[in-house]
Amino acid sequence: MTNHVDYLVVGAGSAGCVLANRLSENSGRHVTLLESGPTDSRAEIRIPAAFPRLMGTECAWDRRTVAQAELGGRELYWPSGRTLGGSSSINAQIWTHGHPHDYTTWAQAAGDQWDTDRMRWARSRAEYSVATDTGLRVGALRDPDPRARDFLTACDKVGITALRADQLSTTDGSGMLQVSQHHGRRFSVADGYLTPTVERDNLTVRTDVLVRRILFDGTRAVGVEYTDSAGDVYQQTCRRDVLVCCGAVGSPRLLLASGIGDPDHLTAQAIPLVAAVPGVGTNLMDHLQVPILVTETPDEVDEPRNPSVELARYFTGRRGPLSSNLAEAAAFVRVEPGASAPDIELLWMPVQFEDHGRDTRKRGFTICVVLLAPHSRGRIWLGPDRDAVIDPAYLHDPRDRPTLARGLQLATQVIAAHPTGVDPQRYTAVDTDAAAQYVIDNRAETLYHPAGTCRMGVDVESVVDPYLRVRGVSGLRVVDAAVMPVIPRAHTNAPTVALAENAARLIRATENILPAD
């Protein structure tokens, strides 16, 4: 590996791949991208419906939350991507951008570099451009399940506006979702941003290397220390910035392990203090979801899909259920009077989504009720082994539970409004507070969207400034969902890619006025 590295990007996820590409567009800049996971060669990554099989493999972080007091005391499984492409290589491929209100809030927190217009520019840049052969291939599902139409008809019957796929999440309404697929296969951020760079001599990508800490000269970040798969320890320096892109769990974990955080916490962990930034790890947000499972019809039980026909459809034309992202349609709605933007998403899935999708035996369908704009805030800190301890504090704020319960009632109405009729014995109606309490206690799970733990802002309490520079030190930025001041009302992959596009613009703009030391 060359010693002349300008930028060290830690984490090849939805943000890190974007930075690696955009910063190495300048052939005079040398970029090294370090990923703790392996290359993205597993077949489960390519086959859209196979993604639940990636959980528990070397391609996913295998974490759990602490016991959640408001969810029956359960500890929730919290996987995230650990391979080239990060979570964009193991997710459900949903491509939604969020509501303008989200970005108005970002601009209020961090200034006009993050306003709706800037993010609209970043959003368009995140989608594939023929001219640069860069960005995400995005579009309609190749072969959606016909039953998704029944869900959308039911949404229409309860008064939800029909939208085009590219409008979903940007305003109130329902429709088919856009997905990051190409020719019926997953198209990850690694496909969109790393594959086009293979000819560049000034970008080095290393997999299976775990960054243990950031190295400092005083308060100036000068490199990182990492281990390879053999456990050997190395150091790599850089002339410009260390760019931390490890996600909303990994990024605050790395800052804390490197001496940036709450001084009392670091003292308790015997980690020498580099900079007192008490906000590191706080402001944790996530989308909590509660599934309503609808069992299969007698037809589906008596005449199961012919597996050999499905196999042929997939391997001849990348069609059929194997090409499904398992979350095909959605509605973004307001259930609280006076809400300034949608507060609930109803997510339609062509299977009974249990055990994070790993149980594929039951057909039927699921409507997941998603709390889009939670008021609760959790926290991440270091455990004795210096791995992240995760407390999302789901529903800790008393305003969240009633909103989620109203969403569950709406989902029940949508199921009852299905044009084909749904036998009430096929699902458990959630139409009372007691029923809502039961399903929340027993079935609520993460939608895998952690955000906010290195919040950006103009205020001194924020962790990073509007240029994403970590306060109290120099040469160090965080670029990923951790810097989001509030979680967008969207599946967070597209907003993270757009955020990284905007960050790359800001970094390149400051390159010219802030020469390397």
Added chain:
Amino acid sequence: MNDTIAPRLRTILATIASKNDTDISGEDRLVEDLGLNSMSLIELSIKLESEFDLGMVDDTQSTNLVTVGDLENLIRTAQSSDTRTA
């Protein structure tokens, strides 16, 4: 390369069907004889995708996939028409 498809495919199917690969013939039917079902479908597709370099074939023509031999032929066709970079 193609002449190795049959034994490699039979090794995969033997795992899925819990049989010896020597007990699997080209005439065996995937569903009726080897017990392929919706549970093992994803498992089989992952193994096929991992083992063979599969593109797409012309999906405007219906493919009659019933037997192990049909699947061998499909893999041969798909291997010669990789479109992933298209």
